[in-house]
Amino acid sequence: MNYCNIFDAHAHYDDKWFDGDRSELLGSLKDKGVCAVVNNSVDLKTAEKSIEYAEKYDFMYAAVGFHPENLEDIPCDYLDRIAQLCAHKKVVAIGETGLDYHWDIPKDKQKRVFEEQIRLSLDLKMPLVVHDREAHGDTFELLRKYRPNALVHCFSGSVELMREAVRLGMYISLGGVVTFKNARHSVEVAREIPIDRLLLETDAPYMAPVPFRGKRCDSSMILFAAEKIASERNMGVQEVLDITSENAKRFYRITD
8 A cells, every 4th residue: 555644754875875775765865755854953063954955855954953962062053043044934943952961971971962952942933852862851841841842752751751741831752663573662652642743754864663673764764653553542544644744744833
């Protein structure tokens, strides 16, 4: 069966893994049922790339911001520069930003930059895309404090944490991880989350679903996550795609 209305809420097509065939791949996505992709930035260079792709492809949009792994050479005026980029008509969010305690990156600096970008999202009334890796406590402390219009992408928390995110008015996105054999938390979250708060993503080129685990991921592979979630919720696959697409458009305020 050919599915449509696939909205990839979080991808990184600027990654070097796409350098050999980026144009061909992006040019093929609409024929594979993909209706929209939000390319997320990790610094100013990738922000410019994200906007470049959004200008070239009508179905692509950009999120601009600093990832916690990209803070070493962050410029002093980075907030002003992000704010300027947010004026572009195809920029739909600030991100991705957040906390990552998996790597040895100074936590104080991570929290400062994350908090600054949260405040900028509130000042500009822009959605916020949140990265939370092994940092649930500090991430949600700041989210509770400010209550931004946020998406916690590639959600890795428990059902209880998901419920708190929903109580705070946030969305979560799930991807290929729900197809992994050891993904108990993700499957439970997929089953229990209110369907109007769920988005689908790839995090391409990473996190490819089974049966492509370990290989390069692209937006068409969302189908495998959608099939798993549909099975867990006793829904149709196209129904899951349609609802999560509408959720993504609502979160990112995409009306076209």
